[in-house]
Amino acid sequence: MSGVYLHIPFCRQACTYCDFHFSTAKDHAGVLDAMELEMIKRSRELGDGRVATIYFGGGTPSLLEPGRIASFIQQARDLFRVERDAEVTLEANPDDITADRLSEWKSAGITRISLGTQSFRDDRLRWMGRAHDARQALTSIDLIAKAGFTTWTIDLIYGLPEMTLAEWDEQLTIALDHGMPHLSAYCLTVEEKTALAHQVKKGGVHMPGDEDQSVQFDRLMARMEEAGLEHYEISNFGRPGHHSRHNKSYWEGIPYLGIGPSAHSFDGRSRRWNIANNAVYIKAVKEGTSYWEEETLSPAQRTNERLMTGLRTAAGVDLTRLEVDALGLNSSAFQRHVSNGHISVVDGRLVLSKAGRHFADRIASDLFVTDDDR
Ligand code: SF4
Numbered sequence: 001m002s003g004v005y006l007h008i009p010f011c012r013q014a015c016t017y018c019d020f021h022f023s024t025a026k027d028h029a030g031v032l033d034a035m036e037l038e039m040i041k042r043s044r045e046l047g048d049g050r051v052a053t054i055y056f057g058g059g060t061p062s063l064l065e066p067g068r069i070a071s072f073i074q075q076a077r078d079l080f081r082v083e084r085d086a087e088v089t090l091e092a093n094p095d096d097i098t099a100d101r102l103s104e105w106k107s108a109g110i111t112r113i114s115l116g117t118q119s120f121r122d123d124r125l126r127w128m129g130r131a132h133d134a135r136q137a138l139t140s141i142d143l144i145a146k147a148g149f150t151t152w153t154i155d156l157i158y159g160l161p162e163m164t165l166a167e168w169d170e171q172l173t174i175a176l177d178h179g180m181p182h183l184s185a186y187c188l189t190v191e192e193k194t195a196l197a198h199q200v201k202k203g204g205v206h207m208p209g210d211e212d213q214s215v216q217f218d219r220l221m222a223r224m225e226e227a228g229l230e231h232y233e234i235s236n237f238g239r240p241g242h243h244s245r246h247n248k249s250y251w252e253g254i255p256y257l258g259i260g261p262s263a264h265s266f267d268g269r270s271r272r273w274n275i276a277n278n279a280v281y282i283k284a285v286k287e288g289t290s291y292w293e294e295e296t297l298s299p300a301q302r303t304n305e306r307l308m309t310g311l312r313t314a315a316g317v318d319l320t321r322l323e324v325d326a327l328g329l330n331s332s333a334f335q336r337h338v339s340n341g342h343i344s345v346v347d348g349r350l351v352l353s354k355a356g357r358h359f360a361d362r363i364a365s366d367l368f369v370t371d372d373d374r
Pocket of ligand 1: 015
């Protein structure tokens with residue numbers, strides 16, 4: 001079983017914090033044609049060709065004509081054995097949502113909408129450089145809820161400069177009042193070479209301290225638990241039956257094929273990442289020359305990836321599937337995190353406690369192994 005990811009590298013405008021690959025060019029045809037060609041050329045890479053999830057990410061896939069989305073889905077169905085109940089997600093921004101578009105996406109085979117809400121406040125949205133306003137965010141949610149999708153999700157960002165706990169609480173209340181079945185909540189991080197990084201460097205923006213962000217994360221966990229949404233991954237909360245199957249497959253090490261500029265692929269042993277340059281990508285796909293880099297993972301690297309992704313999930317890391325005994329090799333780090341109450345082993349799985357969820361990545365890296373350790 002596998003997943004297919006399509007990276008649509010276009011956005012209406014650049015959000016200040018974003019380091020994904022995208023362009024604001026208006027002409028999309030060259031890249032999209034090359035992506036269709038890439039999918040044909042690489043269709044054999046997915047073993048038995050069974051596909052359980054398709055994910056349109058970006059960038060802003062909702063910028064495309066719905067007909068183009070439909071033709072990608074049809075092409076995937078022609079090339080792979082796409083399951084009848086496959087999860088087909090479209091990332092969409094509120095400024096692209098209309099009742100007609102939702103209906104067209106649904107007819108095309110989209111089963112799940114991931115809405116880039118980010119905030120319900122105009123001042124925050126303007127500060128982030130988003131192309132939508134708060135009214136559009138709320139209207140979009142209502143339209144999606146009425147459009148009859150199997151499921152949908154929204155994104156929110158916390159840890160913003162000068163964000164108070166009351167402001168974050170209000171954001172969560174608005175989201176819950178609109179009946180979302182799933183929420184992805186991300187703490188704002190300053191990525192290199194973004195407009196935000198420049199503003200921070202120049203002293204125009206002061207990021208909040210770890211303590212403020214940590215208190216907001218605690219409130220997020222408490223509010224979602226109270227509302228009955230399961231905290232199944234550090235940044236993801238869903239009602240039963242509404243967890244993202246596509247993202248879950250990344251965390252479980254299931255193979256996926258990434259199509260488009262900057263898209264990543266994984267076949268179970270090696271990772272591949274396409275060039276993050278639209279013009280070079282188009283030319284190379286057409287001419288049949290290389291447009292990617294590839295790395296075959298060693299047993300230690302595969303073990304570390306499992307620790308890094310698995311520890312972020314509520315299900316934890318299945319210790320019987322680790323190729324290298326990370327806990328044996330790093331027993332002092334393991335004991336330290338057990339004694340401070342951050343991790344435990346339950347039924348053969350390494351899991352984080354609620355307190356440990358604040359430090360998931362740090363704990364995982366403390367347990368990392370090298371091939372020399374073995
Ligand atoms: S819309 Fe999404 S991908 Fe595009 S710039 Fe904003 S955050 Fe980045």
